Amino acid sequence: MAWIVTAVATTVVSGLVSFRGAQVQAQAQKQQAKQAELLAANRAQIERNNALGRAQDEQFQSGVADFNKQEAFIETNRQADLADKQISASLASQQSKAGRAGLAGGSFEDILNAESLKLEQEESQLLYKGGQQAYEFSKSSELGDLRGKRAIEMGQYSSALALAEGRYQSSNLKAQARATSIGGYASLAGSLGSAAGQKASYDS
Numbered sequence: 001m002a003w004i005v006t007a008v009a010t011t012v013v014s015g016l017v018s019f020r021g022a023q024v025q026a027q028a029q030k031q032q033a034k035q036a037e038l039l040a041a042n043r044a045q046i047e048r049n050n051a052l053g054r055a056q057d058e059q060f061q062s063g064v065a066d067f068n069k070q071e072a073f074i075e076t077n078r079q080a081d082l083a084d085k086q087i088s089a090s091l092a093s094q095q096s097k098a099g100r101a102g103l104a105g106g107s108f109e110d111i112l113n114a115e116s117l118k119l120e121q122e123e124s125q126l127l128y129k130g131g132q133q134a135y136e137f138s139k140s141s142e143l144g145d146l147r148g149k150r151a152i153e154m155g156q157y158s159s160a161l162a163l164a165e166g167r168y169q170s171s172n173l174k175a176q177a178r179a180t181s182i183g184g185y186a187s188l189a190g191s192l193g194s195a196a197g198q199k200a201s202y203d204s
Contacts, residue, residue: 022184029177033170040166044159051155055148062144069137076130083126 018187019184022180022187026177026181026184029173029180033173033177036169036173037166040162040169043162043166047158047162048155051151051158054151054155058144058148058151062141062148065137065141065144069134069141072130072134072137076127076134079126079130083122
């Protein structure tokens with residue numbers, strides 16, 4: 001009779017051990033699900049922070065380009081004013097020398113006009129180069145703004161993707177935990193049923 005009780009008890013204990021193991025495993029899977037969500041939230045925050053950092057860097061570079069553009073305008077205007085003064089001074093000096101030397105007439109006027117045209121062309125080239133430089137800085141600023149906006153958009157996308165992946169992993173782990181827990185109950189019920197069957201067969 002003792003061995004019958006032992007056999008039945010062993011079956012019940014085995015079922016309880018399986019049940020307990022299943023519940024511990026299910027609890028561990030639930031913890032893993034929470035951990036997946038936390039890690040996803042952390043990754044999402046890192047993506048947002050990185051995107052913000054890139055955007056701020058682009059905005060800084062854009063600001064530098066804007067500053068350089070203004071400086072280019074100022075420097076070009078300064079050089080243009082200086083060139084105007086040099087042109088006026090040069091022509092005045094030549095006219096003064098010509099007056100003292102007693103030079104006058106069409107040939108001298110032609111030389112003076114040619115010299116004036118040459119100096120004006122140099123000034124025009126100076127203004128063109130300054131304008132080109134300012135234009136390049138302006139485009140660099142616009143590109144920086146665009147890259148900054150793009151960085152924010154990509155950061156938002158990467159952040160949302162990290163959260164979605166975390167939710168997916170968490171959902172899978174929770175489903176596994178439920179299946180494991182249910183499996184534990186089923187195992188326990190099966191063990192109890194088996195034990196009852198054994199007892200009934202021994203009683204008969």
